[in-house]
Amino acid sequence: MSSIAGVDGTSSDVIAALGFTDEMTILRHRISDWVGRCDPEMRDALEWQFLAGSKYFRPLTIFACFRSMMPGPILEQIITSAVVVEFFHNVSLVIDDIVDRSAERRGRATLHTRFGELNALMASGYIVAEGYRYLGADLYAIGLFSELLKRLAIAECMQWRLRRQMLGVEDWRRIAGEDTGSMFEICACLGDRSSRLRKFGGLLGLLYHGCDDVGDVRGATALGGGGEEDVRDGILTLPAALAIRNPAVGALFCQPDPEPEDLRVIAAAFSARLDDAEAYLDQIAEEARDEAQTFSVDPAPLLALVDQTRNLSGR
Amino acid sequence: MQQRGSAKWFSCYRLSFSHRLSKFKTRLGALEVINRNNQSFDHRESRLDPVAQLLANVADAWGKGLEAWRVLAGFGTSSQSDRAGTILSAMIDQMDSMAQFFEPFTSLASGSGNTTQARRAAMTQVADIMSAVAAACMVGTSSAIRYWSTLAELGARYQAGLVQAAADRATGQSAASPAECRLVADELRAFLRQVGEAATREARRLQLDLERVGETIAQATDRATPPPQPYKHRRRHEVKP
Numbered sequence: 173m174s175s176i177a178g179v180d181g182t183s184s185d186v187i188a189a190l191g192f193t194d195e196m197t198i199l200r201h202r203i204s205d206w207v208g209r210c211d212p213e214m215r216d217a218l219e220w221q222f223l224a225g226s227k228y229f230r231p232l233t234i235f236a237c238f239r240s241m242m243p244g245p246i247l248e249q250i251i252t253s254a255v256v257v258e259f260f261h262n263v264s265l266v267i268d269d270i271v272d273r274s275a276e277r278r279g280r281a282t283l284h285t286r287f288g289e290l291n292a293l294m295a296s297g298y299i300v301a302e303g304y305r306y307l308g309a310d311l312y313a314i315g316l317f318s319e320l321l322k323r324l325a326i327a328e329c330m331q332w333r334l335r336r337q338m339l340g341v342e343d344w345r346r347i348a349g350e351d352t353g354s355m356f357e358i359c360a361c362l363g364d365r366s367s368r369l370r371k372f373g374g375l376l377g378l379l380y381h382g383c384d385d386v387g388d389v390r391g392a393t394a395l396g397g398g399g400e401e402d403v404r405d406g407i408l409t410l411p412a413a414l415a416i417r418n419p420a421v422g423a424l425f426c427q428p429d430p431e432p433e434d435l436r437v438i439a440a441a442f443s444a445r446l447d448d449a450e451a452y453l454d455q456i457a458e459e460a461r462d463e464a465q466t467f468s469v470d471p472a473p474l475l476a477l478v479d480q481t482r483n484l485s486g487r
Numbered sequence: 488m489q490q491r492g493s494a495k496w497f498s499c500y501r502l503s504f505s506h507r508l509s510k511f512k513t514r515l516g517a518l519e520v521i522n523r524n525n526q527s528f529d530h531r532e533s534r535l536d537p538v539a540q541l542l543a544n545v546a547d548a549w550g551k552g553l554e555a556w557r558v559l560a561g562f563g564t565s566s567q568s569d570r571a572g573t574i575l576s577a578m579i580d581q582m583d584s585m586a587q588f589f590e591p592f593t594s595l596a597s598g599s600g601n602t603t604q605a606r607r608a609a610m611t612q613v614a615d616i617m618s619a620v621a622a623a624c625m626v627g628t629s630s631a632i633r634y635w636s637t638l639a640e641l642g643a644r645y646q647a648g649l650v651q652a653a654a655d656r657a658t659g660q661s662a663a664s665p666a667e668c669r670l671v672a673d674e675l676r677a678f679l680r681q682v683g684e685a686a687t688r689e690a691r692r693l694q695l696d697l698e699r700v701g702e703t704i705a706q707a708t709d710r711a712t713p714p715p716q717p718y719k720h721r722r723r724h725e726v727k728p
Binding site: 338340341342345371419422467 | 670
């Protein structure tokens, strides 16, 4: 495959609006070149994973954080970080799909479905190793990526350990903050190169995670669609945390093997709390805007990111 | 770039400063001084040294601010032993020390206006730095006020629900169901998280605002000894590990 990956329609507008079209093209070419230079044994799997198109929302966050702190062209070091964050994001997708037993992602076979679990797991390790090699001597970025991988591992274990339990919104916040929140925290730090926007990144990730949860309940496809796995596995999503405040719903949610009828009741209870979930997401979005306005030099790119993310819930 | 943080505070400081001293204006860096008769200070027209006059007026403004804090502290004399009283006293002590620092400039202002050029330049540098120090004090004070008002806002937002829940349990009016207990616990955790976040956020903001004042001081110092390259190129883009 010689083509480069396309940009998903959900983020192409904001990429253009923020003036990162050229940088994003460079990024996609870099990824394509890298895939082309990988070992032939791995290449098919990597092409399948990387060249199918992406939202590139994490690289976009890096670019926006950089631009909000410093005018002028995006530095080479920042583009390299953006490439590697896309690598590591794909690792997390591959592992998530294996854990969730997802056959498809965005209407396409997942890596383990297409190539088998062994290849998918080995491809993940290969990507991580290549990511560190790609960073070269950028010790600041290496430290941040190490932090990211550790936090993602912890978040995945924590989320699995805490499934099917009567927990609250604060617990959801903690899990989401370590999962998607940590990814965007690191993106913000890679972009601003000073950690000043770390909290902003965390809030943006939390917002993204919450919008994903709500979008799944609505059946929105902007973030990949599906949410049946979360209901089936008793994963604590934002609508779940609100819905299980009702003891009857909570009892169904905590069942080890819910019947299909139970799953329908649970899904309906989640839908009934969507307005509350949206209101909570509005609060998070407001916190993120406040952080951007207080701690950045030019908050405009960050505010556009928040608005873009907030729309992903499909409200 | 929009005006933010310490720059905003410095504007407030300038505003209140010129308001308090009526016909007195100053700008960090390029010093413009207007006397109480709305005339520009000039040693040919006035015998007063403008920089010394500026510093004297800073001292005057500082003294008035100190008085205001003392009055504020006076309201709370009945609870002097409480923590807020202790904090207020500490702040007043700090401001008092600052006022003592300003004292020599008050006497300078009443001195003769025939200062030497070197002395005048030195005093201009001191004025720049003193203005920044005053701005830093303002930043610190406003940070404390902002933090306490955030806490008050959080308390007001969560207090009603939490107090009601506690009162219901205490008076035995209703037995708490496990679901109610979980809801109260979730609320309480949200409250505690936000209290903690308010502290760290305010600390980060204070650090940022003080860094900006620090930059102002560094720039004032650099103006005295111009570097081979422009200032911004030397200190731009600080990377932290």
